Amino acid sequence: MDAVRPFVVNVADLIHRPGARRHELLTGQISEEMHVAETVVAPNAPLEIDVVIEEASEGVVASGTAKTVWTAPCRRCLGPATSVFSVEFQELYSHHVDPEGETYPIRHQTIDLELVAREAILLDLPLAPLCSEACRGLCPSCGADLNDGPCPCATVPSDHRWAALNVLLPTTEPEH
Ligand SMILES: [Zn+2]
Ligand SMILES: [Zn+2]
Incomplete structure (x- = not known):
């Protein structure tokens, strides 16, 4: 050799x-x-x-x-x-x-x-590599690295988009 x-x-x-x-x-x-x-x-x-x-x-x-x-x-x-x-x-x-x-x-x-x-x-060669399959990425709002833990945005109780969706959900009240 x-x-x-x-x-x-x-x-x-x-x-x-x-x-x-x-x-x-x-x-x-x-x-x-x-x-x-x-x-x-x-x-x-x-x-x-x-x-x-x-x-x-x-x-x-x-x-x-x-x-x-x-x-x-x-x-x-x-x-x-x-x-x-x-x-x-x-x-x-x-x-x-x-x-x-x-x-x-x-x-x-x-x-x-x-x-x-x-x-x-x-x-x-991978075109879109990940540091790990479990990588949490960056918060789309504040840009924090979510691998380091939750960012302040995570403590906001409810997102209005989900609130709008809740209105569309069937009522969970029992029928009489
Ligand atoms: Zn990563
Ligand atoms: Zn954030």
Whole structure:
């Protein structure tokens, strides 16, 4: 394993050997930042790639999972949100240069697994992340972070909108 490019692996032992396959568990860091909206995978975020590489007639197929960490402002409370997440991928690395760019290249009998990991991660980053599924968000009236406890608005006894609704409710008086 190359210490500088831990996700570049040599596949010389698989090329043109039908049925050949190899498992790799690679750990390192994302080389460049990635982001979708405000969700960011920082440069140097940990990246773990668990992959099986198999010989295919046109090259090799890499199938596995990539695991990293994203950070973002929470959609509800705007506080920091972060999560470890994993995505699955299955991609062909081809001997032939693909003018359409639909397959990844085998170069000098090596493949760069960070390429497929990055693409799979980008497709799966959350667009509206939460700091927690139970996040209470901000009070729409006073803007207080309700995760810190109830705000003064919560002590207002009744909202007029609900009072209006109460009028429409059927009477609860017993019938005679
Ligand atoms: Zn939140
Ligand atoms: Zn409030």
